[in-house]
Amino acid sequence: xxxxxxxxxxxxxxxxxxxxxxxxxxxxxxxxxxxxxxxxxxxxxxxxxxxxxxxxxxxxxxxxxxxxxxxxxxxxxxxxxxxxxxxxxxxxxxxxxxxxxxxxxxxxxxxxxxx
Numbered sequence: 001x002x003x004x005x006x007x008x009x010x011x012x013x014x015x016x017x018x019x020x021x022x023x024x025x026x027x028x029x030x031x032x033x034x035x036x037x038x039x040x041x042x043x044x045x046x047x048x049x050x051x052x053x054x055x056x057x058x059x060x061x062x063x064x065x066x067x068x069x070x071x072x073x074x075x076x077x078x079x080x081x082x083x084x085x086x087x088x089x090x091x092x093x094x095x096x097x098x099x100x101x102x103x104x105x106x107x108x109x110x111x112x113x114x115x
Contacts, residue, residue: 003087013077017070021059022090022101028065031057031090036067037039038088040106050084051075057090081089081100081110 010016022029038053053069069088087103 003100003103006102008086008106009109010071010076010106011111012079012081013073013110013114015071015073017068017069020067020069020088020102022065022067023072024112025035028063031062031065031067033092034062034090035092036069036088037081038086040084040086042082042084051079053086053088055088077114078110078113079108083107095097 008016008018008052022031025050034057036055036057038055040050040052042048051071053071055069056068058068062106067088084106085099085103086106089098089100091098
């Protein structure tokens with residue numbers, strides 16, 4: 001199955017967080033022994049990474065398939081306003097299994113209140 005598409009709008013200079021639930025056959029996937037990563041790039045083909053999300057699979061909800069993806073206000077402030085691309089992957093140690101779950105565009109909306 002291909003990755004789901006989900007576009008994001010992030011306000012520059014603000015904290016951002018979103019929670020995803022990974023499910024198989026309607027049940028939360030057990031993410032024990034999985035890690036997750038999500039990079040931001042200016043284009044899908046770019047070899048340059050703009051930044052990356054902080055991605056957490058909380059111990060308390062690993063068996064329920066919950067993943068939290070976030071950016072601090074400092075990170076979002078440091079990125080130039082515009083359109084970017086991201087994807088979210090889960091993987092096992094040494095990248096034995098890698099699965100892209102979701103992808104999409106990010107519109108980083110320029111902050112008005114700034115120094």
